[in-house]
Amino acid sequence: MNKTFDRYASIAFLAIGILFIAESRKITASAYGSQVGPNIFPMGLGIVLIVLSLRLLYETFKYHHSEKQRSSLDYKRFGIIFAAAFLYCYFLEDIGYVLSTFLFLLIGFQTMQKGKIWSSIIISGGFSFGVYYLFVEVLKGSLPGLPTWLGLL
Amino acid sequence: MGTLDFLMNGFSVALQWHNLLFAFFGVLIGTAVGVLPGIGPMSGVALLIPITSSLTGGLGAEDAAVSSIILLAGVYYGAMYGGSTTSILLNTPGESSSVMTTLDGYQMAKQGRAGAALAISAIGSFVAGLFSLIGLILLAQPLSEVALRFGPPEYFSLMLLGLAAVSGLAGKSMTKALIMTVFGLLLATVGMDNVSGVARFTYDIPVLYNGLEFLTISVGLFALGEVFKTILHREANEGTIAKITRIIPTKQDMKDSAGPIARGSLLGFFLGVLPGAGATLASFFAYVMEKRLSKNPEKFGKGAIEGVASPETANNAAAGGAMIPLLTLGIPGSGTTAILMGAFIMFNIQPGPLLFDEHPQVAWGLIASMFAGNVMLLILNLPLVRIFAKIIATPPKYLIPLIVAFSVFGVYAVQVTTFDLMLLLACGVVGYFLATNDFPLPPLVLGLVLGPMIENNMRRALTASNGDFMIFLQKPVSAVFLMIGLLWLVIPLVLKWKGKKVDVTESM
Secondary structure, three states: OOHHHHHHHHHHHHHHHHHHHHHHOOOOOOEOOEOOOOOHHHHHHHHHHHHHHHHHHHHHHHOOOOOOOOOOOOHHHHHHHHHHHHHHHHHHHHHOHHHHHHHHHHHHHHHHOOOOHHHHHHHHHHHHHHHHHHHHHHOOOOOOOOOHHHOOO | OOHHHHHHHHHHHHOOHHHHHHHHHHHHHHHHHHHOOOOOHHHHHHHHHHHHHHHOOOOOHHHHHHHHHHHHHHHHHHHHHHHHHHHHHHOOOOOHHHHHHHHHHHHHHHOOOHHHHHHHHHHHHHHHHHHHHHHHHHHHHHHHHHHHOOOHHHHHHHHHHHHHHHHHHOOOOHHHHHHHHHHHHHHHOOEEOOOOOOEEOOOOOHHHOOOOOHHHHHHHHHHHHHHHHHHHOOOOOOOOOOOOOOOOOOHHHHHHHHHHHHHHHHHHHHHHHOOOOHHHHHHHHHHHHHHHHOOOHHHOOOOOOHHHHHHHHHHHHHHHHOHHHHHHHOOOOOHHHHHHHHHHHHOOOOOOOOHHHHOHHHHHHHHHHHHHHHHHHHHHHOOOHHHHHHHOOOOHHHHHHHHHHHHHHHHHHHHOOHHHHHHHHHHHHHHHHHHHOOOOOHHHHHHHHHHHHHHHHHHHHHHHOOOOOOHHHHOHHHHHHHHHHHHHHHHHHHHHHHHHHHHHHHHO
């Protein structure tokens, strides 16, 4: 078990519990026709969460000396893919589904493993066009199309 | 109408050609999900919810629900079939419920008996599937009739019992499991309150008024969390895939595994019905039981066919058994059934005792489709197992980015907001950190799904009692549920505490 993480996590959950209690005090305590307002449930849960996170904090002090076995994590690959995913989600509505998905997949494939650029292009193109066509044309769903400034549509 | 008439009606629904197609795709995708190590039944079902909802867009409300649920349930039990394939051929379980299968399955594969091991696990899964379906049919009506007499206090206590059971058995630390449960319940309170119409924790942000979408959170936590883990830990299939030679098991194999299959079905089914126990524990107990019962237990771990037959049978029986509390009581007992329940609710169908009265089409159609699905799975997994074994070789290079793209598509197709996409990514990161540090995720999803119902029932009960909390103890049935729930949490603690004491005295 990771002592440091558990300690931070218990403090974070403690804060969440306090936040929910503090915020649920601002909710009206009465509901028409009932003595039990919409504030009771979250407030009660907040209290339970505080108790549990204190318990976890207490437990972390009892952990046996945790041996540090830091396996090197692949932060670089994760960073690139996560950043790409973030940009993908952020700009999805602006540049449209097909283009953003194509770019994200291309970056993703190449980050996972360099090389075979043509098969990457074919698969990402196939996926983005395929999903868009199936969903929008066949199933009549709605996805942001190609950006209008391309002047294609 | 008797149960048989309902079942016949169910078959008339399930055997419509489009529903057969849905069942087929469900079990096909399920088997693939089971085979692929990066993606489990929970993320598989969650990812497919948006796709099924758009596929069935042209059908009427109830028909759409039947077809979608048929597909999603197919993914669930199909994954139980597929999970054995990697355990046997590669020594890496595709699902946690197939961990026990690696012990003897991989040994059998090394001895050149991979085909027999795969065949026995398919046959065992099939028998278990049929067995649990019959159990489901027999228990559905009586159980839902009992449940119909429950009022709000009983429901509240029953749901607490379900949560307690899942938290008591999930993961290594009960404190962490309980934290996840409470956190899930708290997340469920964000948004418009159903009873009074008051907005809670929304801070005038419009997207929050509808609450945090269950689909976004579960896809993020399970599918993306798993993907991030694979990227960060550079997980890859190493080792060689064993060759499949002869698929049909010998007579001796069949004779040896008949007993384990029968016992595994029974044990798995009952463990599946209990909330919290689920497929993983069922396969574990079944394996241990067979080893105890065996005349020569030293065979186990060296390629005993009993060691493959029993856990694979038990995990499938448990998956079937877990459908019972979901369908009859409306209480999911595991992470995957919680996600299935979320799907039901998305289609505006409330699982529970009224399901069989109000939507017999859905309930019986689903049950009948599971018969058809199990037959399809047997065919897919016996003659076609070689093809599925090839899926293992899918390079993660393509798989990982595609799962991310699928998650984004799925969430956007249903929610159509950038906010949900951001929430999806955040849940992925949170899910990765929580899961790698032994914070179990299924209780969180369970809390999120059950939260609104627990709160509604609690407040209805309290309104009737004028705010007196004692009502939960004054109603005998409710008190019994609370008592069992408490025991579920306390007994493991006591056992652990006693175990520690024994350790101390021994070391002295």
